[in-house]
Amino acid sequence: MTDSHPADSYALPRDAPETARLNEQHEYLTKAFGFLIYPSTSSDNPDLRVADIACGSGVWLTDVAARFPFARCDGFDISGDQFPSSRQLEENGLAERVRFHVHNAADPTGVGAAFAGAFDVVAVRLMHIDILGAQSDQAVKNAVALLKPEGYLQWIDWDPLTAHLVQTTPLVPRSGKDELLTGFRAFLATRHTASTARLPQMMRSKGLEM
Template sequence: MEQLNGTNGQTHNGNTPNGWNGTIMKSKDTYALMRDCNANSRLTAQHYLWKELLGFLTHPDIPVGDANLKVADVATGNGIWLHDFARGKPSSVQLHGFDISLDQVVPQPWLPNNIHMHTWSIFHEPPSEFVGYFDVVHVRLITVVVKNNDPRPVLANLRKLLKPGGYLQWDEVDTINCSIQTIPGISGSNLDKLFPSSGGMILGKASSQTL
């Protein structure tokens, strides 16, 4: 695969320092959380908790049995969703992860041959070679970075990645209707303070939308 030029898409070649090894990376973007070893552990645990809440990795209505399937995971973090999806799939399935930073991804030589990582911002046009490329696009937990409370620009860019008839799965927490579960007689004041700053992601109801 050719290396993509510019800030909208760069192929991960393993030469960039990574946050997975415990090194705290200097921030190069607006990401509010850390990219260190603890953050990597959080992302991995979060992935399996989220999968447990939903009851699936990909929505049951999305066909994923094609041996030549092309799948994208946007805001991939450390790539845990792609690694989980790859289990039991043939090596002919092409898996691509996109994120504004690849600091939490292991070096490319350590990745399976069919997993490729690229830097890309959801607020930019997709790299031209990936327009209309994917059968399935997955994205999760990005409402906290949506600008002006308007997801339409992000949604438009995500849909450009899809082939005609492709599927977009967007997983989010229901921050409108979820609530904090407390124990009677024990103060929940600290949780009340933490809840808004976490985007409502404490014991919230998980939801998944497919398009």
């Protein structure tokens, strides 16, 4: 499942500071949600297979592999520039169970026979900025195609186009945050990204139960 030269639609630089930001963001999200894999999934399966779509630095996937020492894990991203090195995987005892692959989440040719129907859990996090236009439907289709029967698609995202700030502390200035959100929306408009608000509809259309 490897594209030789997929077009990288990631809007941010793939450098060391961005990798550090992704890793810090992962820590924040994990603390906020309280789980890596949602508790109601079959994460106690001794033959657990996990896929991470648009995995970036691979930090979520390597955390899953460390937390579930029986799991076999595959990460997919349109670029391999931020993947952990083979040496890093060896040093953390993950080289035998964690693999990374360069692949476009919205590839119109699908996921490839080697991975179709192979995974108990398929995870996606914060891909709203990377999927452009009609690609979102294909991305959902591809993610669903990776699932085993009765598998779980765990998609964590937000919709900047419909989001709004909630004031929790009275009288605290928030003009900077308002300006940041407004600017982010304007940026997304230039990229023609799909609205994350459509995800439930797209998932149901692919036969998923919410």
